[in-house]
Amino acid sequence: MDVDHVRIFDTTLRDGEQAPGCTMTLEEKLEVARQLARMRVDIIEAGFPAASPGDWAAVHEIAREVGTPDGPTIAALARANKDDIDKAWTAIQPAAHKRIHTFMSTSDIHLEHQFRKSRGEALELIGEMVSYARSLCDDVEFSPMDATRSDPEYLFQALKIAVECGATTLNIPDTVGYSTPQEYGDLIAAIRQNVPGADKVIISTHCHDDLGVAVANSLAGVYAGARQIECTINGIGERAGNASLEEVVMALHTREQFYGLKTQVVTRELARASRTVSSFIGVPVPPNKAIVGANTFAHESGIHQDGVLKNRMTYEIMSAETVGLDGNALILGKHSGRHAFRKHVEAMGYDLNDEDFQHVFARFKDLCDRKKRVDDRDIEALISGEIQHT
Ligand code: KIV
Numbered sequence: 001m002d003v004d005h006v007r008i009f010d011t012t013l014r015d016g017e018q019a020p021g022c023t024m025t026l027e028e029k030l031e032v033a034r035q036l037a038r039m040r041v042d043i044i045e046a047g048f049p050a051a052s053p054g055d056w057a058a059v060h061e062i063a064r065e066v067g068t069p070d071g072p073t074i075a076a077l078a079r080a081n082k083d084d085i086d087k088a089w090t091a092i093q094p095a096a097h098k099r100i101h102t103f104m105s106t107s108d109i110h111l112e113h114q115f116r117k118s119r120g121e122a123l124e125l126i127g128e129m130v131s132y133a134r135s136l137c138d139d140v141e142f143s144p145m146d147a148t149r150s151d152p153e154y155l156f157q158a159l160k161i162a163v164e165c166g167a168t169t170l171n172i173p174d175t176v177g178y179s180t181p182q183e184y185g186d187l188i189a190a191i192r193q194n195v196p197g198a199d200k201v202i203i204s205t206h207c208h209d210d211l212g213v214a215v216a217n218s219l220a221g222v223y224a225g226a227r228q229i230e231c232t233i234n235g236i237g238e239r240a241g242n243a244s245l246e247e248v249v250m251a252l253h254t255r256e257q258f259y260g261l262k263t264q265v266v267t268r269e270l271a272r273a274s275r276t277v278s279s280f281i282g283v284p285v286p287p288n289k290a291i292v293g294a295n296t297f298a299h300e301s302g303i304h305q306d307g308v309l310k311n312r313m314t315y316e317i318m319s320a321e322t323v324g325l326d327g328n329a330l331i332l333g334k335h336s337g338r339h340a341f342r343k344h345v346e347a348m349g350y351d352l353n354d355e356d357f358q359h360v361f362a363r364f365k366d367l368c369d370r371k372k373r374v375d376d377r378d379i380e381a382l383i384s385g386e387i388q389h390t
């Protein structure tokens, strides 16, 4: 099977930073960008330069420091107007590889109530602004905002114009997280079939998580032929967030045989990226968060612990080390079995005879019923109590 490359377009510093309470200082954004470059993401969307002078400065600084010839492409977002496009273009100037990302809504609900433009006026603007961006930069991405709630025939027309005017990437936003995997995959397939020139450009996914299916939608899009995924670290972003980078990357990595696709992301840097973003924005990662949550490689039930002690693959589909964590953990609690408890006690340096072990284990189970977390100090106390007692 041919293994094709899926580009990872990180928008933590643009769409992610737009989430309430997720703003970062310039120095913090730079540190996130350095980590993204270490992780070898293909494109960093560094910000929205027209939003504020601070955003422009952050994009410029990231372009200067991280946009090296062997580093990622640095992208900046711009609405479909010349002033925004000029600001995006000047901000990304120092980068070796630059991209202008411009967008305009294509759904009737946005055109009528937000932009107050007719469909025809919007098409004209898309043509003019994509051409303008392309006159400055040879890498131009166009996004028809709210694509998934747009009339498909009109969407195809808008995308056709974008391609004719020089767009090199067509990004398909599920702006309000309305789509479902089957539907989103079908839309990507229909775009590839109905937009002349779509085979000459990269089709990209951009999925929000309002229904909790942003990652599933992105994977469905890729399965249908998209070759770029837009995503954020820890899935941060507007409302319920964007597709999570660590999840899409590890889904493609773990199921490479199924998809026949690869990313170039250095997966062992994922945990560090997650910690960095979480500490900068002050939003903790939930313990059950896929890939990087504290419980992701922890086993508490006796049956699972027994299996993992015999062979990790019984209950793990990837290793903690692959994503940059120290290793898996067998958590001792009321669900733990004798086997795991004995291993743990031995690792603590105790060599108990069988009778002492059975007593300590019984007292450990009693304690677990009374105490939520039993740690090594509790176990030490149980063992020394037992030894003194005998
Ligand atoms: O969700 C969205 O539609 C966006 C666009 C600006 C790409 O973030």
Ligand code: ZN
Pocket: 015, 173, 175, 206, 208, 238
């Ligand atoms: Zn978005």
